[in-house]
Amino acid sequence: MSAPPTPLPVRHPHPTVKAQALAYVMFERPDLGLTERFLSDFGLRVAARTGDTLFLRGTGPAPFCYVAFPGDRPRFAGLGLNLGSREDLRKLATLPGASSIEPVSWPGGGERVRLTDPSGFTVHAVFGAAEAEVLPHRAPVRFNFSEERPRINDTQRPPVSPPEIIRLGHVVLEVADYQATADWYTRHFGFIPSDIQVLPDGSPAVSFMRLDLGDRPTDHHTLALAQATLPTYSHSAYEVVDTDAVGIGQRVLRDQGWKHAWGVGRHILGSQIFDYWYDPYGDKHEHYTDGDLFTSDVTTGVHPVHREAMSQWGPPMPRRFTQPHLTLSAVLRTLHHLRHSPDLSVRKLLTLARLFG
Incomplete structure (x- = not known):
C-alpha cells in the first residue's frame, strides 16, 4: 500500500511571530579569498571582516546579507530572519531547543535567538540591528515601448561591470521531512504559501512562501x-536593478570564468527574470529582477509540477540544475530518510527522478 499524499502547507491562523524580512544567509567556506572573488564578481560588496568572518552586502539598508565563515568543507550554515519587536524574540526563546536572547556582535548589532528547524537548518531570529547607509547605484534604464517612448535623443549604455545587487530576496531549501518543516515556518514565523506545485499524487513538490506583512506588498x-531526498541548500536569490543588470551580470561572470547554471529566463511563479550561477563550491546563486509582489489577502495557488513549469521563456532548465551531489554520505542519508521520513517513499523518489532527473 502506498503512503498517503503529504498535506499541503497552509497559513497558520495564529503564528508565534511574523517575520519581517530575510536578513542573511550563512555559509562555511574552505577559501574565503576565493569566495570573496566570486561574490564580488557576482555583485555583492564587502561590508566588514570580523576576525575570520566575511560579511557582504548589497546597496540597500541591510548592514549585510551574506556571511562566510572558514570551514574544512563547504556547507550552507543557515539563514537569518528579521523580527518586528523584542517581544517576538522573547516568544521564540520559549520554543523547544531555542537559545536565550543574546547580543549580536556582527555589523548592525541587535539581538537574536538561535533555532533549528525540523530539517536541521540553523535559523537566527534577529531584532534591533541598525540599518546601514544606503549605497548609490545606477538608475534603471528607461525602455521605449510601442505605445510609450520616453527616451528621446538618448541612448542605452549601462556599464559593463559586476551588477549592483540591491538586496537578498529569497532562499530555497530542499527537505526530506516536508510537512514538519513547512509547518514549522508557517506556525512560528507566519509564512504564507503563495503558490504550491504538486506531484501527481497531490503531495507538495515546491511551496513558494511569502512573509505576512498585512497590506504592505512583499x-x-x-x-x-x-521536496527532496535529504535536506540541503538549493539556491539564494539577489535582486538587481533591471534586466540589463541581469544580462550584464551574465557577461561579466562568463568573462571571469565562473560556471553558469541556468538562464536568462522568466519564471512562471513569481515572474522574476532570472539568471543562475554556481559559486566555486557548486552552490547556486541567482540574479533576478521584476518579481511579483503580494499582500496578505492573496489566496494560495496550486499547480502541477513539471520541468516546463519553471519558466515562461528562456532555455529549458538543465537536468543538472536539480541533480544532487552523489556522494557516499548523500546516498546513506537518502536511505535513512527513505526509512524514517513520513513524506518520502521509493515511489515519490522515482517520481521526482522522472520529473527532474
Whole structure:
C-alpha cells in the first residue's frame, strides 16, 4: 500500500511571530579569498571582516546579507530572519531547543535567538540591528515601448561591470521531512504559501512562501521549500536593478570564468527574470529582477509540477540544475530518510527522478 499524499502547507491562523524580512544567509567556506572573488564578481560588496568572518552586502539598508565563515568543507550554515519587536524574540526563546536572547556582535548589532528547524537548518531570529547607509547605484534604464517612448535623443549604455545587487530576496531549501518543516515556518514565523506545485499524487513538490506583512506588498516568496531526498541548500536569490543588470551580470561572470547554471529566463511563479550561477563550491546563486509582489489577502495557488513549469521563456532548465551531489554520505542519508521520513517513499523518489532527473 502506498503512503498517503503529504498535506499541503497552509497559513497558520495564529503564528508565534511574523517575520519581517530575510536578513542573511550563512555559509562555511574552505577559501574565503576565493569566495570573496566570486561574490564580488557576482555583485555583492564587502561590508566588514570580523576576525575570520566575511560579511557582504548589497546597496540597500541591510548592514549585510551574506556571511562566510572558514570551514574544512563547504556547507550552507543557515539563514537569518528579521523580527518586528523584542517581544517576538522573547516568544521564540520559549520554543523547544531555542537559545536565550543574546547580543549580536556582527555589523548592525541587535539581538537574536538561535533555532533549528525540523530539517536541521540553523535559523537566527534577529531584532534591533541598525540599518546601514544606503549605497548609490545606477538608475534603471528607461525602455521605449510601442505605445510609450520616453527616451528621446538618448541612448542605452549601462556599464559593463559586476551588477549592483540591491538586496537578498529569497532562499530555497530542499527537505526530506516536508510537512514538519513547512509547518514549522508557517506556525512560528507566519509564512504564507503563495503558490504550491504538486506531484501527481497531490503531495507538495515546491511551496513558494511569502512573509505576512498585512497590506504592505512583499515578495511572492522569501522562502521556498522543495521536496527532496535529504535536506540541503538549493539556491539564494539577489535582486538587481533591471534586466540589463541581469544580462550584464551574465557577461561579466562568463568573462571571469565562473560556471553558469541556468538562464536568462522568466519564471512562471513569481515572474522574476532570472539568471543562475554556481559559486566555486557548486552552490547556486541567482540574479533576478521584476518579481511579483503580494499582500496578505492573496489566496494560495496550486499547480502541477513539471520541468516546463519553471519558466515562461528562456532555455529549458538543465537536468543538472536539480541533480544532487552523489556522494557516499548523500546516498546513506537518502536511505535513512527513505526509512524514517513520513513524506518520502521509493515511489515519490522515482517520481521526482522522472520529473527532474
